[in-house]
Amino acid sequence: MSRDNWNKRTKLIHQGIRRSQYGEVSEALFLTQGFVYGSSDEAEQRFIESGHDEFIYARYGNPTTRMFEDRMADIEGYEDAFACASGMAAVNGALMSLLKAGDHLVSSRALFGSCLYVIEDILQRFGVEITLVDGRDLSAWKEAIRPDTAVVFLESISNPSLEVIDLKAVCDLAHANDAYVVCDNAMATPIFSYAKECGVDLSVYSTTKHVDGQGRCLGGIICGSKELIRGPIETYIKHTGGAMSPFHAWVQLKSLETLDLRVRQQANSCMKIADALIEHPNVEAVKYPTHHAHPQCELARKQSEFAGTVLTVQIKGGKAECFKFIDALEIFTISNNFADAKSIVTHPATTTHARLADDQKAELGIAPNLVRVSIGLEDERDLIADLISSLDQL
Ligand SMILES: *Cc1c(COP(=O)(O)O)cnc(C)c1O
Numbered sequence: 387m388s389r390d391n392w393n394k395r396t397k398l399i400h401q402g403i404r405r406s407q408y409g410e411v412s413e414a415l416f417l418t419q420g421f422v423y424g425s426s427d428e429a430e431q432r433f434i435e436s437g438h439d440e441f442i443y444a445r446y447g448n449p450t451t452r453m454f455e456d457r458m459a460d461i462e463g464y465e466d467a468f469a470c471a472s473g474m475a476a477v478n479g480a481l482m483s484l485l486k487a488g489d490h491l492v493s494s495r496a497l498f499g500s501c502l503y504v505i506e507d508i509l510q511r512f513g514v515e516i517t518l519v520d521g522r523d524l525s526a527w528k529e530a531i532r533p534d535t536a537v538v539f540l541e542s543i544s545n546p547s548l549e550v551i552d553l554k555a556v557c558d559l560a561h562a563n564d565a566y567v568v569c570d571n572a573m574a575t576p577i578f579s580y581a582k583e584c585g586v587d588l589s590v591y592s593t594t595k596h597v598d599g600q601g602r603c604l605g606g607i608i609c610g611s612k613e614l615i616r617g618p619i620e621t622y623i624k625h626t627g628g629a630m631s632p633f634h635a636w637v638q639l640k641s642l643e644t645l646d647l648r649v650r651q652q653a654n655s656c657m658k659i660a661d662a663l664i665e666h667p668n669v670e671a672v673k674y675p676t677h678h679a680h681p682q683c684e685l686a687r688k689q690s691e692f693a694g695t696v697l698t699v700q701i702k703g704g705k706a707e708c709f710k711f712i713d714a715l716e717i718f719t720i721s722n723n724f725a726d727a728k729s730i731v732t733h734p735a736t737t738t739h740a741r742l743a744d745d746q747k748a749e750l751g752i753a754p755n756l757v758r759v760s761i762g763l764e765d766e767r768d769l770i771a772d773l774i775s776s777l778d779q780l
Contacts, residue, residue, distance in 0.1 A: 394461050394577070398642045402456030404439065404449055413453055415636040419444045444632060446624045451635040457642055458597075458607050459615075462589055463582035466615035468608050468623055469635055473572060473592020474500050475628035476606030480568045480588050481505070481537065483622040487513030489536035492565075494521030494551060496544035496750050499738050501570060505539065521551045522682065527559055535565040542581065543573035543686075543693055545724075546734045546758040547751035548673050550682040553689065557585035566614075572596075575725075577649040578690040581609075588614060593638050595725035596695065599648050600641070603634040648727065648763060653692035655766035659759075660697055662770045668707075668780045670700040670755065696724050696760050699773075704754045707780055708733050712757060714776040717764060724760035729769055732758040 389401065406414050421441045423429035432440055441447050451469050459467035470476040481504060485491060493505050495518040510516055519526040521540055531538060538560040540551050553569065560567045569586040571579055575596045581589035591597065593605035607630075608619055623629060660677040663669055672679055675686035675693030686693050701707045712720060718731045722738050732738060739752045747753075761769065 395646045397457070397461050398645055401460045402453045404453055413636065413639050414450065416449045416632055418448070418632070445627060445629045446620075447629075448632045448635070450632040450639065451630050454630070454635040454639045454642075455607065457639065458576070458591075458593075459609050461576055461642075462579060462609040464589065464609040464615075465612040466610065468615050468619050469593075469630035470606035470608065470623060470628045471630055471634075472604040473570075473590070473594055473606040474504070475623070476590045476592070476608050477501055477568075477570055478504050478508075479619060479623045479626070479628050480590050480608050481509065481539065482626075483618040484537050484566055484568070484588075485509065485512075485514050486536075488515075490515045490517070490532060490534050491537045491539060492517045492519060492527070492530045492535055492560075493539040494519060494541065494544065494549070496521055496547045496549045497541055498545045498570070498572070499741065501539075501541070521556075522549050524552060524555055524559075527556050531559050531563050531565060533563050535560070535563050538565050538567045539570070540567075541570040541573065542579075543675055545573050546696070546698060546732070546738070546756070548573070548675055548680070548693075548696070548698055549751070550675050550680075550686045550689070550693070552685055553580060553584035553586065561585060573694045573696060574690065575649050575653075575694050577646050578653070578692050578694065580689045584689075587611070588619075594723070596649050597638050597645060598641055599645065599725055599727060601723060601726040601728065603631075603637050605630055605634050605638050649695060650692070651763060652695035652725075652761050655761045655769065656692070656695060656697050658766050659761060659770055659773065663699060663773060663777070666774065666777050668702050668711075668777045670702050671698075672700075673698045694725075696758060699757045699759055700753060701755045701757060701777075701780070703780070705733070705736065708755055708757050711776050711780060714779050715772055716775075717768060717772045718759070724758070726760065727763040729762035729764055730760040732760070734758055 455467040517530040519530045566587040568588045572592045588610040660672045660674045663672045674697040718729045721730045
């Protein structure tokens, strides 16, 4: 049986491994910036073209980082990948590599705060024309994407509003106009990803989230064709300093071994928790894309089995009631990360999205009564009891 036919859970453990001359079992951490050459001739050759196991400088590539890239590319279904210092280095790198002044970009409006900043502030400052659309509305995409559109950007599931996009339909529209599709797939997770089969050109992750999954280190990755990854993407990132640290690559490479177990467990808990909270008298709405109460459940279920590890709860009331609910929780920690083994609650309106004006928040679905709940690996019965007890106190 060839490696290519392995299932994802097997690939998560074995794919991409490069053993040193010692034959170590566990992936080695090559904590080195540079590499030595046997002669001036060899150095010259290496700079002309580096072979499969030849490296120059860790900003360009490193054996540990390359193992992480190969494994991520393979589980995501792409030919290659470039690992970055953070999710935002990956998003920024993907967009800056593909765009130039005068180009047109179409993006969904409901975006993670920093993604919105890169698009609205940075890209516009460098002369890229931007059109923002409601990602749920296919007719809006159809109207916005034009023959001169160079890139379409979206979050497959938006953070934190959990809007779902018909990825295949948007990719088809983009490709009919020769535009690249860059998909921030952080919320969807590499386990339930459908980016490749829908036609996404560059699938981007903040690996800080589910891949690390234990709140330790930042990371990001861009997966795509060899032509794009070893062409414009590598060229831009290796010269501008967005490369991943070999130490972070090693931590996250080892994390991939347990990714499927963790994410599936967390997603299962999300469904049970959504069921448990939906009827509570102090709850206005509970949303998790593949749960029946989500308005786009049908589309979400058509695209994947589960939809990440985050749900949102809208409390009856406003900011004061949210704060009371959050502060009464005992197991959940208050933080702004998600996808950690530890369950986390966030009040987006006053933290991650605080810089936005009220009308912008309203447009993005960041209501004052919205609480983002990231479900960890604790026993879901304890999480449900904690949430219900806090809700009862309102
Ligand atoms: C967290 C996140 C990012 C940024 O990732 P970092 O690793 O924090 O830089 C980008 N997009 C989405 C959707 C995210 O959730």
